[in-house]
Amino acid sequence: MYEKIIITGVPGTGKTTIANMLGEHFMTRVIHITDYIKENELIEKKLRDGTIIPKMKELRNMLNKETGIIEGHLACEFKLRNSFVLVLRCHPEELKKRLKKRGYSTKKIKENVEAEALDYCTQMARQNYKAVFEIDTTNKKPKETFEKALKIIYGTSQGDDVDFSSYLEKQSPGKTKKKVAKKKQTIKKTKKKTKK
Numbered sequence: 001m002y003e004k005i006i007i008t009g010v011p012g013t014g015k016t017t018i019a020n021m022l023g024e025h026f027m028t029r030v031i032h033i034t035d036y037i038k039e040n041e042l043i044e045k046k047l048r049d050g051t052i053i054p055k056m057k058e059l060r061n062m063l064n065k066e067t068g069i070i071e072g073h074l075a076c077e078f079k080l081r082n083s084f085v086l087v088l089r090c091h092p093e094e095l096k097k098r099l100k101k102r103g104y105s106t107k108k109i110k111e112n113v114e115a116e117a118l119d120y121c122t123q124m125a126r127q128n129y130k131a132v133f134e135i136d137t138t139n140k141k142p143k144e145t146f147e148k149a150l151k152i153i154y155g156t157s158q159g160d161d162v163d164f165s166s167y168l169e170k171q172s173p174g175k176t177k178k179k180v181a182k183k184k185q186t187i188k189k190t191k192k193k194t195k196k
């Protein structure tokens, strides 16, 4: 059996909400990676805009020893043993609205929306883990997302097959595949930070 359930996805996809619901259901501890970094003094540096750069190696080593539910977008960046991974997804248009509501800057919204359209977290998670399932939260209530997560955990659903790539094509028509690939690399580098 798996010792960790990881909930990952770009900011605003509903990780904290769903992880807390699952934690209550399974009566187990939920580790919120952003809090965990602060509690365990794993901050490498803090940028002017509030972005926290964690000590990635130490963070990974400590999380590796934990069990239960672990949530955070950084979880897709590294391999944690014995993990079952759920990637929460949200259509870029709806994600934009969720992040606007939170008062994120235009730059941060753009960055995160693009990462979502490029399947960033799913791709990273698939590179790092074997059991990876997606859930599309677009137009869904948290309760529906929670129920789908349970079905996946119990093996009665394979989750959703999400593809928002047409969104970027619409935003920048004519953009070549090469340019999109380059963008993916840039996002890969910048997302190694914790954005808050």
Ligand SMILES: Nc1ncnc2c1ncn2[C@@H]1O[C@H](COP(=O)(O)OP(=O)(O)OP(=O)(O)O)[C@@H](O)[C@H]1O
Binding pocket: 009, 010, 011, 012, 013, 014, 015, 016, 017, 018, 073, 098, 137, 138, 139, 140, 141, 142, 143, 145
């Ligand atoms: N189907 C859904 N599942 C989960 N959350 C949803 C859903 N629909 C809307 N939301 C809303 O999305 C918002 C973002 O949720 P939440 O704070 O859990 O995201 P997050 O992924 O933890 O973000 P961050 O990475 O910034 O911490 C909340 O207001 C939540 O209620």
Ligand SMILES: [Mg+2]
Binding pocket: 015, 016, 017
């Ligand atoms: Mg959160």
